[in-house]
Amino acid sequence: MSEQDPSGKSARTNAGFINGAPVNGESAKRRPAVSFVSGGDRHIRSRLMLSRVFAWLCRFSTYAALAVLVVLLAAIFYSSIGRLSPDFVTNTNSTSPVKAGILAGLWGSFWLILFTAMFSVPVGVGSAVYLEEIAKDSMLIRIIKVNLANLAGVPSIVYGILGYTVFRTSAAAIAELFDGKHVIGVLGLFKVRLSKLPMYEDNILVGALTLTLVILPTVIAASQEALRSVPGSIRVASLALGATRWQTIWRQVIPAALPGISTGVILSTSRAIGEAAPLIMLGALTYTSMCPGGIESPLELLTKPAQLLQAPLDQFTAMPIEIYDWSKQPDARFTAVAASGIVVLLVVLLSINSVAMVVRHFASRRLKW
């Protein structure tokens, strides 16, 4: 009652209601006319003003972020003039800024992402299913759930160190173990002489396993979120029809969660594409004109089957590494090369994100909500 209108003071103090009827009809009549015209009240004016200021602040933050992004994109496109051309994506790296291209990095990133997705999807979705659907609530499970968020916040270079210690060292040991020996391949169906199949310790698989570590917490968190959004009544109804827990998870819960899971996976994967730090930590090549397995075009994926086996065990570079390398070159003409690299990287990222949108659309259309 601190905001009393002086003219209405008596009316306010007298207005008492019993059973909805005014006690004192006379004083109720004396209440001043109400105006709904804006600006009639000092308080409403300041409140409305605050509301407007707040809306403008929000609008400003949105458009400021957008403006920065647009300026950035425009600057990059402007810088890329002079090098961005079709042969930039068909050439491999070169010491000449006129010839340098991103092909090796593009293929390196392709293989990395392929294997990162192959490792992180089963492990990530599997962990999420275990945590959300199977595990009984216990102290350990709660500790794991809380710490997943912490793992997602660990800087990627730390995973790079871990990857170096665990994966690269193991790869080196394996390479040494099999060097020059005959190895019976899968089920003895084919023989591979590993000495002819050079296995580097800084290979694609080591890089992909490290990137898997980087994105796994995010993949798990996104999948958990998607699983949690599936109504419990679906699980109960499925179990009541005599489905086992596995059938319930596989036929009801995962299909219902699939749009969310796939979006999470694809967005995490596109984050992995931009990662340079853990790969540099692992010792990925900064300057190379070799594509992994020597495969330089999509057609060669089909025509060079032997190289397909070699690619995951080959050394590599990746787009962000090459961009970083070019940006450090003393020759000023490399600025355009680095900018062109960024443009290609952005195009790849945007295509992956649009794939995410399409996948989400189709995955949710198969569900008949």
Added chain:
Amino acid sequence: MSAHPAAIEARHLDFYYGEHQVLFDVSLTVPERSVTALIGPSGCGKSTFLRTMNRMNDLIEGSRCQGEILVEGQNIMDPAVDVVLLRKHVGMVFQKSTPFPKSIFDNVAYGPRVAGEKNRAVLADLVESCLRKAALWEEVKDRLTTSAMSLSGGQQQRLCIARTLATDPRIILMDEPASALDPASTDRIENLIGELCANYTIVIVTHNMQQASRVSHQTAFFYKGKLIESGPTMKIFTHPSEKKTEDYITGRFG
């Protein structure tokens, strides 16, 4: 009723959620091919009792059950009992209809499919016969591939009944199957129960006393976790032997 053999027989059943006991020494016999209504005020344990009959309570962590429940003569509390097989024979329809986000056909075919039936023709026949039994076939026969979510509430509930029938159960448990439906849909569900009890044993939990008196042959009254009284529905509603039962059915409490 005594002419029918027992489909379900609960013997001295105690049920706990953690330390909290919700059922006290419940013993009840459900005759085969009849409708048994479980009535009582909210929280009296009637739904919990219903869910012990297909062991859906197993899903609740920290729940514990003592005593015996014989379904077709077998004690389903026995550790050797496979709940998956049990639930195939003891179907359940829930208060809120829970169609899967799939087509009408896939909803009905789900039970047989998880049990291993793959033959498309067999499934198609089964889906049709179950939808007919659930009095839904005429309404959906031209749109079996559309989403089950597009059906009305009453149709969804009949779909859930059809889905339950598809696993070829002996017993159907219904947890307030009509409480979220309008009077016309409720009427259809009640008629359906009347038809189904020729071939199935039905146990229904209901808050609606008129419904209990309309559809059931036997009524059991629960209060605070105890089975106060059970017997032929006519007798329970006209000459209950317990004062509590009379107070409840005449609307003095609950």
